[in-house]
Amino acid sequence: MRKFNEQKELDSMNGALKLRTQINNFIDKINDQGYSNVCWLGIGGTYASAMQAVIHMKEKSSIETFYENAAEYIVTGNKRITKETLVIISSVTGSTQEVVAAIKKIQEVGATVLAFLDNADSPLGEIVDHVISYPENEQLKFFMAADRLMYLKDEFPDYEKFYQEMDQHFAQDIVNVAKEADQFAKEFVEKHHNDAMHYFVGAGNQWGATYSYAMCYWEEQHWLRSKSIESAEFFHGTLEVIDRDTPVTVYVGEDTQRALSERVAKFLPQICGNYTIIDSKDYDLPGISEKYRGTVSPFVFHAINNRIDAHMEHINRHPMDIRRYYRQLSY
Numbered sequence: 001m002r003k004f005n006e007q008k009e010l011d012s013m014n015g016a017l018k019l020r021t022q023i024n025n026f027i028d029k030i031n032d033q034g035y036s037n038v039c040w041l042g043i044g045g046t047y048a049s050a051m052q053a054v055i056h057m058k059e060k061s062s063i064e065t066f067y068e069n070a071a072e073y074i075v076t077g078n079k080r081i082t083k084e085t086l087v088i089i090s091s092v093t094g095s096t097q098e099v100v101a102a103i104k105k106i107q108e109v110g111a112t113v114l115a116f117l118d119n120a121d122s123p124l125g126e127i128v129d130h131v132i133s134y135p136e137n138e139q140l141k142f143f144m145a146a147d148r149l150m151y152l153k154d155e156f157p158d159y160e161k162f163y164q165e166m167d168q169h170f171a172q173d174i175v176n177v178a179k180e181a182d183q184f185a186k187e188f189v190e191k192h193h194n195d196a197m198h199y200f201v202g203a204g205n206q207w208g209a210t211y212s213y214a215m216c217y218w219e220e221q222h223w224l225r226s227k228s229i230e231s232a233e234f235f236h237g238t239l240e241v242i243d244r245d246t247p248v249t250v251y252v253g254e255d256t257q258r259a260l261s262e263r264v265a266k267f268l269p270q271i272c273g274n275y276t277i278i279d280s281k282d283y284d285l286p287g288i289s290e291k292y293r294g295t296v297s298p299f300v301f302h303a304i305n306n307r308i309d310a311h312m313e314h315i316n317r318h319p320m321d322i323r324r325y326y327r328q329l330s331y
Contacts, residue, residue, distance in 0.1 A: 001179065003313075004178065004307075006179075009171070009174075010171045012135070012137060013175075014171045016134055016140045016141060017144075017163075020163065023141070026130050026132070027149055027152070028152065030114075031152045034084070035086045036082060036084035036085060037065065037066070037085050038063060038065040039067070039080070039111070040065070040089075041067070041088070042067070042069070042070060042089060043099060044096075044212075045138075045212050046138065047067065047069055048211050048216070049139050049212070050142075050208070051211065052139055052142065052209060053065075053088075053146050055205045055208065056146050056205050059256060060155055060156065062153070063150065063155075070098040070099045073102045073105065073106075081109055082111065083109060083110030085111040086114065087111045087113045088145055089103065090116040090138045091116075091117055092135075093119060093122060094115075094124040096124075100123050103124060103128060104127065113128040113129050113130070116132050116142070117132075118135045120133035139299070139302070140299070147159060162295070165287055165288055165292065169285075169287020173287050174300070174303050175303075177285075178306060180283060181303065181304040182307050184307075188311075190311075193312055193316050194316075195224060197226065197246075198225070198249065199227050199229055199248045199249070200213060200227070200248075201229045201234055201248065202229075202231060203231035203258075204255040205253065205255050205298050206251045206261075206297065206298050207230055209298050209301060209302065220323070221309070222313070222320065231257070231261040231263070232257075235264075243272065244273045244274070245272075247274050247276075248268060248272055248275040249276045250265050250275065250277050252278065252279040252281070253280050253294065254280050254281060254293045254294040254297045255295070255297060258294070280293070
């Protein structure tokens with residue numbers, strides 16, 4: 001498989017899961033001290049992960065939780081962020097200018113900031129209250145923090161059982177998904193590597209990743225024009241610009257918003273001959289109980305998308321780490 005190291009992938013996911021003790025120690029301390037609400041702050045890909053964290057919590061928890069765009073916070077602020085707020089962020093470089101500026105402004109309010117940073121020795125690492133440093137696996141780290149918050153509020157009674165399955169089986173199951181999806185990804189890329197526009201449709205705990213995949217991967221890293229659409233909104237505008245040849249990909253997950261994406265998937269054959277349905281139910285997760293599959297379905301899609309990226313990078317001969325403008329120009 002192209003650009004795939006199975007042991008490295010296993011070590012990466014299992015290493016992230018081992019952060020749970022660090023995460024729990026911090027969250028438990030905050031819970032004991034008391035907090036009023038939780039803000040997930042980011043921009044670009046981290047903003048997308050913030051969306052997923054909020055969706056992950058909102059149907060299960062009475063905790064007031066919301067996501068905030070760092071650039072918007074700089075200019076507008078948010079009165080819900082107070083000295084009693086727990087702010088959770090993530091960053092690869094630890095130097096994203098909008099996030100650094102937003103956190104400096106949040107410091108004036110006095111909120112507590114937990115940062116998941118790939119690079120702890122960074123501008124963000126110097127100004128937040130607590131750093132947990134580990135590369136990649138952003139969504140997994142966010143979900144672990146959210147799950148602990150809910151567990152401490154007696155809103156996640158299956159917490160121990162769920163993480164027992166995650167610790168024992170998650171990494172291998174997701175690696176197996178990647179291997180199973182590789183041929184599909186290769187054929188998908190051969191068909192779509194030169195699309196003039198590609199629409200990605202998602203819902204529920206996959207919506208943030210759908211938004212991110214279109215913008216941060218196809219646009220930023222592959223230089224391919226794309227647009228992300230919420231399944232719930234597809235029938236209120238987007239359907240009118242879809243025709244026989246329009247490339248459309250629908251992610252059908254297994255959380256409670258599955259029906260919204262199924263509705264799109266069932267409708268498309270009437271008007272479009274160039275659609276793809278990616279359904280997490282088509283992939284085995286033998287170590288994960290049926291009732292938890294909805295929670296982990298975003299990670300199934302992530303593994304599939306990673307395989308698409310590897311083949312897209314190759315066929316278009318465009319390394320994903322090259323940027324035209326991002327961090328190349330001042331703006």
